[in-house]
Amino acid sequence: MADQILKRDEATLAQSTALEKYSSLHNWRCQVADLYAAVRAMPGRDGWMYWRSARDRLFREHLQSPLASARRAQFRGIDYFPYDPAMRFKVGLGAAIDREIIRLEAGKDGLMTLVPFAITQGLDSPLGKELTLYWIEGYGGGVFLPFGDLTNGQESFAGGRYLLDTIKSADLGSSDDGELILDFNFAYYPSCAYSEAWVCPLAPTENRLPVPIRGGERNAIP
Template sequence: MSHAISDQPADDPEGQWDTWRAERHQALTSPTGNLALVETRWFPAGEHPDAEKARAGRPDTVTVTTLQRTDLVTGEPEHGLRFWDADSPAIRHFDRVDAFAYDPAWVLHATYTPVPGARSVPFEHIRDNGGTRDLVVPGDITLTVDGRDYTLSAFDDDGTLLLVFGDPTNGHTTYGAGRFLFVRRTDDDHRVLLDFNRAFVPPCGFSDQYNCPMPPRQNRFHLPVEAGEKLPVFRDGFAAEH
């Protein structure tokens, strides 16, 4: 887990949040940002697609990258290609991501307890028709919110813990399939920070070519989490299809 921070409050947390919001906008609209993904193409087992060959003859705005996943039926690796377009319709029509106002009450400290071994937890994914994929959850995050105790499962995302959570705002003021939040370390190895002001719309909220994990039951809060990002806003009636 990375992103170590001090356990003391920042001098200007709201200013840092404003900076995060600006950086987030820049990342979303970058040539390989969430809004740029126009196609994810999977190939039959045993095929290894060539990104350079797939890129040939396409506009200069297009980038092609490779990716891999596990077939839910056979357990065998599948290889695929992702096509990104820096001039995608979603980028051209994108205006902003609406968000709740910064609220220091939603900066919560929690206890982190590592577990031995490589524990995996099944997560349902938005494009898997009810199927689940096992993700490594290296520890438990415990906290009390509004008088209720929670034990949350955040999975390992390239060395950082990523929390996929749901709450009653989903499908109303926030993205229907839940939101994401990076868990931040403190100076104490057993304490982590959950700054829900930095909760964000998952990639599948910007392109239907992503297959995002959905919040498991233990990651669903009973009260509205009115902090962080709400929904993307597009101009001229454009809507990302999901």
């Protein structure tokens, strides 16, 4: 009888833990989706300031924050490069030719497959190189754009930063004429920059820009 009660209690605890975990993850995803929708509606510095304040609040208060609970109490906000309107681009897309599929381990999520499907058209002149966009395979899929630059390891996270991750609603959309909007003021760190508990895909070699990108998240981990 005691064993049965123990197993029942363990099952109840596991169910309660799952409820808290997935309901809080759902809430995080909803808030991030609402955040990027708001930013798309107010492009420019005002949207960037709103994005910053909302991210600080989520990092400080939310159960799904990549910061451990002990660090949240000391959190003073994420550091960013100053806003620069020249860091916002509208680019076309061409077919990704001679780009390899990337497969990597993603911790508890198992094997992740990144399929190159497009190359930007319009960044070579200002930034010295075009970037490859990847499609994350799996149910629903999503567009993923990690990048590296010459600030990595000194002024920003050594593993690079993200611009797009549409599975998690990080998406600035397209212009009226169909060009993709890439705004490096909104570049952000992967979760693994904050905790070893996370396993994140980092910027591949072909997305390492030969210039410093002084826009978006920078410097010390909060």
